[in-house]
Amino acid sequence: MTLDTILRTADAQIDGAVSRLFDLLRIESISTDPAYEEPCRAAADWLVRELTELGFDASRRDTTGHPMVVAHHKADGPHILFYGHYDVQPVDPLDLWDKDPFHPALEDTPGGKVIRARGASDDKGQLMTFVEACRAWKAATGTLPGNITLLFEGEEESGSPSLIPFLKANAEELKADLALVCDTGMFDAETPAITTMLRGMAQEDFTITGPDRDLHSGMYGGPAINPIRVLTRILAGLHDDTGRITLPGFYDGVPDLPAEVQESWDALPFDAERFLGDVGLSEPAGEQGRSVLEQIWSRPTCDINGIWGGYTGAGFKTVLPSKASAKVSFRLVGEQDAAKIQQSFRDYITDSLPPDCSVEFRGGDPANATTLPIDAPEFAKARAALSDEWPNEAVFAGCGGSIPIVGHFRTYLETDSLLIGFGLDDDNIHSPNEKYSLTSYHKGIRSWIRVLDALTTS
The missing domain is CATH 3.40.630.10 (Zn peptidases)
Incomplete structure (x- = not known):
């Protein structure tokens, strides 16, 4: 047959x-x-x-x-x-x-x-x-x-x-x-x-706490630490101006793309302009010097998936919040060790905290x-x-x-x-x-x- x-x-x-x-x-x-x-x-x-x-x-x-x-x-x-x-x-x-x-x-x-x-x-x-x-x-x-x-x-x-x-x-x-x-x-x-x-995955859901309750900004604004300000400063430091991720040891185990694979990808009919244009974007925002396909398929990433704290309802409430939270995920490649990267991220957060702030982590199980x-x-x-x-x-x-x-x-x-x-x-x-x-x-x-x-x- x-x-x-x-x-x-x-x-x-x-x-x-x-x-x-x-x-x-x-x-x-x-x-x-x-x-x-x-x-x-x-x-x-x-x-x-x-x-x-x-x-x-x-x-x-x-x-x-x-x-x-x-x-x-x-x-x-x-x-x-x-x-x-x-x-x-x-x-x-x-x-x-x-x-x-x-x-x-x-x-x-x-x-x-x-x-x-x-x-x-x-x-x-x-x-x-x-x-x-x-x-x-x-x-x-x-x-x-x-x-x-x-x-x-x-x-x-x-x-x-x-x-x-x-x-x-x-x-x-x-x-x-x-x-x-x-x-x-x-x-x-x-x-x-x-x-x-x-790509593998490491994820972290965490909360930074400052004062033990929400405060009136007229009475405490200035001398009291603001966890949202602390959080945004820490998150902003995760990338440098070229799009590279700054965590110590983050790129350990990231391989170079084999030449034959690079050539085959370059030959594909992939339109990066259209790919971004379809979602209302125009410029690649990842690592400089890497093609869009490389960034998606073979490079690691760090993404802030959510951030919240303070008052977010209608109108205005001049509150100085007690807590600020974020969710951050890492897409991993090659031989990167997901557990080590999760720990490196936790160390980075902890080492970046000013006096009077603490952090609670609720991370998921990392996967290589x-x-x-x-x-x-x-x-x-x-x-x-x-x-x-x-x-x-x-x-x-x-x-x-x-x-x-x-x-x-x-x-x-x-x-x-x-x-x-x-x-x-x-x-x-x-x-x-x-x-x-x-x-x-x-x-x-x-x-x-x-x-x-x-x-x-x-």
């Missing part, structure tokens, strides 16, 4: 594939809201039924939170683990949606037909590209493609509290030669991408960056397979965000990942009117067929 036969089968089944995706999209599996516990369970059960009908040994695995779905097809050859998540973001603000977010529909847009619904792109549509690739393979050949395990999570959009305990408890069952992760996107609508760099081995043969095979399906050759791309599952697979399963997805930048994930291109869905199915063929039969 040839690859072309399986691809033709996928083409013939596309209407059914869309219908099945719609069935999953109708389930309101919002993981962060306890009111949607039953829909999350229903989504997991729906996937178990579909996978069982396809011939997988599939089961719902209950956790202290929402269930995991695990499915196996045993065969000779390399063991491949595919990961996706069936939970979705909340839909608020509902009044900004053009239609009910859980009533999926095909819509015509200037860019072609799209599937409009919450979860269409993040991550139900992406997840189903792989399931439907397996369906076409089974229909054309009578069997599933290779030695495959599927792991579908129900808490990705709410911080994955059950994931690490589950990976630890089931490491021997889940450990694989390679993991495939679909929660990523294309470079553009005609250029597929394999994401090879993921992940760089994947693009010289591994599986990466070359997948790149060639994707290039055969799309108009443009597949590129190795960086990612400005963080995908913790990749680091967790490396830490707890000793498994590296291939990150391949078909989302587009304008899919409105996490926002009203989320969509997924019908082309992304259809060619995503075909792409996974090609990738599976390359990884399991070549």
